Amino acid sequence: MAAVTTPHTGHHEPDPTESYLGGETGIKSWIFTLDHKRIGVMYLISVTIAFLMGGVFALLVRTEHLSHGRTIMDADTYNRMFSLHGVVMVFLFIIPSIPAAMGNIILPIQLGTKDVAFPRLNLMSLYIYIIGACFGLYSMVHGGVDTGWTFYTPYSSSDPAHGGVGTPAAVLPMTLAAFIMGFSSILTGVNFIATVHKMRAPGLTWRRLPLFIWALYATSIIQVLATPVLAITLLLLTMERFLGLGIFDPHLGGDPVLYQHFFWFYSHPAVYIMIVPGMGVVSEIIATFARREVVGYMFVAMSSLGLALVGFLVWGHHLFVAGMSEYAAMVFSALTFLVAIPSGVKVFNWVATLYKGSISLESPMLWGLGFIFLFTIGGLTGLFLGMLAVDVHLHDTYFVVAHFHYVMVGGTVMGFVGGLHYWWPKFTGKMYDEKMARVGFAFVFVGFNVTFLTQFVIGSRGMPRRYYNYLPEYELGHQISTIGSYLLGLGFFVLLVMFIQSLRNGKPAPRNPWGSAALEWQTPSPPPLYNFITDPIITRGPYDYHLATEAELDEGWAELDARLAAPKKAHVDHDKPHAHGTSLSGDDATAAKLDADAEAGKDTTADPDGKMDDADPDAKPEKKSDDSDDGEKD
Amino acid sequence: MSTEATPATDAHDDHGHGAPDAPAAGHGHAHPKWLAHHFDTPAQQFDTAKLGMWAFLIQELLFFSGLFVCYGIYRSWYPHMFVESSHQLNKLMGGANTIVLLFSSLTAALAVRSSQTGNKQATSRFLIITMLCACAFLVIKFFEYRHKFETGCLPGPYFHPHELSHGATLPGNAHIFYSIYFMMTGVHGVHVLIGIGVIFWVWRRNERGDFSKEYFTPVDLVALYWHLVDLVWIYLFPLLYLI
Numbered sequence: 048m049a050a051v052t053t054p055h056t057g058h059h060e061p062d063p064t065e066s067y068l069g070g071e072t073g074i075k076s077w078i079f080t081l082d083h084k085r086i087g088v089m090y091l092i093s094v095t096i097a098f099l100m101g102g103v104f105a106l107l108v109r110t111e112h113l114s115h116g117r118t119i120m121d122a123d124t125y126n127r128m129f130s131l132h133g134v135v136m137v138f139l140f141i142i143p144s145i146p147a148a149m150g151n152i153i154l155p156i157q158l159g160t161k162d163v164a165f166p167r168l169n170l171m172s173l174y175i176y177i178i179g180a181c182f183g184l185y186s187m188v189h190g191g192v193d194t195g196w197t198f199y200t201p202y203s204s205s206d207p208a209h210g211g212v213g214t215p216a217a218v219l220p221m222t223l224a225a226f227i228m229g230f231s232s233i234l235t236g237v238n239f240i241a242t243v244h245k246m247r248a249p250g251l252t253w254r255r256l257p258l259f260i261w262a263l264y265a266t267s268i269i270q271v272l273a274t275p276v277l278a279i280t281l282l283l284l285t286m287e288r289f290l291g292l293g294i295f296d297p298h299l300g301g302d303p304v305l306y307q308h309f310f311w312f313y314s315h316p317a318v319y320i321m322i323v324p325g326m327g328v329v330s331e332i333i334a335t336f337a338r339r340e341v342v343g344y345m346f347v348a349m350s351s352l353g354l355a356l357v358g359f360l361v362w363g364h365h366l367f368v369a370g371m372s373e374y375a376a377m378v379f380s381a382l383t384f385l386v387a388i389p390s391g392v393k394v395f396n397w398v399a400t401l402y403k404g405s406i407s408l409e410s411p412m413l414w415g416l417g418f419i420f421l422f423t424i425g426g427l428t429g430l431f432l433g434m435l436a437v438d439v440h441l442h443d444t445y446f447v448v449a450h451f452h453y454v455m456v457g458g459t460v461m462g463f464v465g466g467l468h469y470w471w472p473k474f475t476g477k478m479y480d481e482k483m484a485r486v487g488f489a490f491v492f493v494g495f496n497v498t499f500l501t502q503f504v505i506g507s508r509g510m511p512r513r514y515y516n517y518l519p520e521y522e523l524g525h526q527i528s529t530i531g532s533y534l535l536g537l538g539f540f541v542l543l544v545m546f547i548q549s550l551r552n553g554k555p556a557p558r559n560p561w562g563s564a565a566l567e568w569q570t571p572s573p574p575p576l577y578n579f580i581t582d583p584i585i586t587r588g589p590y591d592y593h594l595a596t597e598a599e600l601d602e603g604w605a606e607l608d609a610r611l612a613a614p615k616k617a618h619v620d621h622d623k624p625h626a627h628g629t630s631l632s633g634d635d636a637t638a639a640k641l642d643a644d645a646e647a648g649k650d651t652t653a654d655p656d657g658k659m660d661d662a663d664p665d666a667k668p669e670k671k672s673d674d675s676d677d678g679e680k681d
Numbered sequence: 682m683s684t685e686a687t688p689a690t691d692a693h694d695d696h697g698h699g700a701p702d703a704p705a706a707g708h709g710h711a712h713p714k715w716l717a718h719h720f721d722t723p724a725q726q727f728d729t730a731k732l733g734m735w736a737f738l739i740q741e742l743l744f745f746s747g748l749f750v751c752y753g754i755y756r757s758w759y760p761h762m763f764v765e766s767s768h769q770l771n772k773l774m775g776g777a778n779t780i781v782l783l784f785s786s787l788t789a790a791l792a793v794r795s796s797q798t799g800n801k802q803a804t805s806r807f808l809i810i811t812m813l814c815a816c817a818f819l820v821i822k823f824f825e826y827r828h829k830f831e832t833g834c835l836p837g838p839y840f841h842p843h844e845l846s847h848g849a850t851l852p853g854n855a856h857i858f859y860s861i862y863f864m865m866t867g868v869h870g871v872h873v874l875i876g877i878g879v880i881f882w883v884w885r886r887n888e889r890g891d892f893s894k895e896y897f898t899p900v901d902l903v904a905l906y907w908h909l910v911d912l913v914w915i916y917l918f919p920l921l922y923l924i
Binding site: 160161162164165166168209233236237238240241242244245246271272273274275276278279280282283286287290291292293294299300301302305309577 | 717718719725728729730732733736737739740741743744745746747748750751754755836837838839854856857860861864868
């Protein structure tokens with residue numbers, strides 16, 4: 048209900064040019080902030096910690112497989128390790144990674160607005176996430192779970208303390224953790240939907256929306272529609288373990304397959320919560336580093352919505368061998384192949400964008416290309432698993448493990464880390480060491496493929512997933528895979544060091560280090576509290592390189608902002624706003640008209656701009672007053 | 682939705698300059714204190730809040746949907762057991778609760794209406810009646826639950842039915858019905874409790890004078906939420922008690 052409104056709080060208005068990282072400092076200015084960027088940064092730190100934690104679990108699991116039989120831990124510990132790896136990576140890292148952390152920072156900037164629709168709800172969703180994470184930590188301290196991240200019943204729901212046959216592990220706090228974090232995800236989705244619909248800057252039409260926004264919008268729809276189903280499922284599971292409800296437990300007359308249906312009704316769409324934002328990041332990166340509009344913009348945008356839609360219809364393919372009817376299996380198999388269409392649209396369009404683009408291979412682009420390469424493998428192996436006859440053999444083998452790691456790591460993590468590289472200068476105002484970034488990428492890319500390509504091989508030869516021990520013939524494959532995982536871990540370690548170094552003594556980032564035409568690169572790095580020094584008027588799409596001026600691609604809107612920052616020296620010059628307007632809309636014939644529109648739009652919208660009205664009307668220059676000489680600062 | 686939004690928008694436009702509770706800022710442009718800094722116009726803020734609330738209500742529907750699916754599946758598997766067990770529920774109390782909730786939905790709608798016309802006292806009165814109805818609902822529910830506890834009509838291992846009405850005997854797996862009954866009504870009851878809390882908060886804000894003809898968004902949204910709670914019960918009552 049905090050969604051209701053956000054009353055006007057700040058009585059003293061902030062300096063419109065001061066960075067969001069400056070201004071108020073101290074712990075209180077962070078934990079009580081309503082600024083979407085600070086909330087996003089806190090999310091970013093949280094998910095990074097979760098990622099490192101999940102990564103340690105993964106390395107322990109891989110190390111255990113280094114040799115046949117026991118290597119470093121017993122079977123029970125092993126079960127807990129792979130379960131915790133899954134739970135932490137899915138619920139604490141991947142789900143909030145791109146939407147809640149990166150999206151929170153970038154979405155309002157790309158929309159040209161000051162904040163998300165419901166800033167207090169935004170902060171609340173962060174708190175809910177933290178509370179959920181605390182429940183998860185509590186469970187881990189009490190031994191963690193050994194159910195896998197899927198919590199299948201009745202193993203998870205039948206409590207031996209009440210005479211059941213299930214696991215004695217700390218399942219209750221872990222399912223409650225996932226239950227609670229689900230609400231964080233839902234509230235973020237609600238917030239983003241309202242923001243995209245109602246908060247776009249003047250001129251930012253649906254057809255000009257950045258593809259990252261389209262991806263987040265599709266993701267938000269899934270978050271709002273699918274997550275509550277997981278919430279009720281986990282609630283039923285919790286109550287079943289607690290009170291013995293008997294809905295999922297065959298001993299009590301319940302049906303475990305019903306649990307699997309419920310679980311995957313969320314968790315399959317959740318796969319698209321994970322991958323679609325990554326695709327959005329890659330669309331941005333490809334456009335920027337190929338210096339051209341993504342080919343078939345509308346198709347790419349609609350394919351995000353298409354994935355969101357189709358994602359709801361295919362959950363049954365996780366249950367092909369669970370005792371579902373064969374007829375239902377056929378229908379789900381056929382529907383599963385539909386997923387290939389929007390996924391294929393994206394991959395083909397990205398590749399077509401590269402064709403005849405002016406490609407520059409800076410580090411974010413490496414991650415973007417890595418995404419396309421690895422996601423394609425992950426997606427195509429998904430078709431193997433969607434095929435009924437093949438799935439019977441491959442189900443619950445390392446082939447499945449490799450498949451979804453190619454999608455989740457090769458896709459989402461590549462998108463996340465790529466986005467982090469891409470927007471890092473905007474987030475922090477610092478550049479990072481490009482050489483280290485390349486070294487890190489090389490280790491991650493090679494390490495990842497060594498780890499998981501091997502798993503395709505041993506999986507297709509019958510190595511079952513989640514097993515503590517294996518037959519001797521799989522030993523070589525497991526060893527190669529483990530060595531790959533060490534390379535992968537090393538790569539992420541290099542990146543961690545690189546980012547920390549950048550924070551400590553990175554070079555100051557220019558506004559637009561990549562020469563992008565997109566809106567978020569027009570504002571200073573890091574952006575001011577209200578994201579833009581003056582409210583932007585949008586006159587072209589984010590990828591319209593043919594309409595963007597050289598000044599925009601070099602320096603963003605530094606020129607105008609610098610003039611506005613020095614209003615006292617202002618004197619009337621009707622041309623100068625035009626000069627800036629021209630830089631917005633390009634210099635072809637239509638631009639002049641757009642320009643005039645922008646000018647008109649500015650007249651009508653500059654006033655409602657709340658930030659200026661209250662406190663110091665003097666700080667706001669007259670709309671047509673500019674200093675014509677003072678513009679080259681920055 | 683749109684019919685309610687329209688007068689609000691008009692009101693904002695009419696009172697753009699010098700509305701009593703909207704101290705005009707330096708530019709002579711209306712900037713009421715309830716307009717958050719990141720919105721350009723009151724209409725934009727109102728529409729955004731409303732859209733957000735509808736999205737939230739959609740997720741509420743899906744949250745309940747899992748329970749309705751459980752109900753549907755187990756009812757189709759054990760129709761006889763469901764009929765027998767449902768006869769043990771008190772139709773009178775369930776019916777009374779239905780009337781109480783329907784009436785509270787009416788008063789919630791009237792609260793919105795009176796806040797739209799700027800009638801602060803009437804808004805407070807209707808909000809209080811809504812809260813009282815919600816409390817009455819919970820009291821009746823409490824007596825129902827107590828009776829279930831006394832007769833052992835409980836989920837899972839706690840299921841030991843005795844002294845049933847009509848001298849009936851229940852099938853052995855009837856505990857599933859009561860599992861579903863307690864989950865559905867329990868989750869709904871939690872929503873009623875949350876509703877009381879939020880209506881109380883809105884009532885406090887109304888008493889403080891936060892709302893006016895120009896700004897009544899929270900009243901509007903809490904009423905939307907309350908209608909949903911009511912609506913869920915309208916489905917629960919026939920499914921659990923009547924058929």
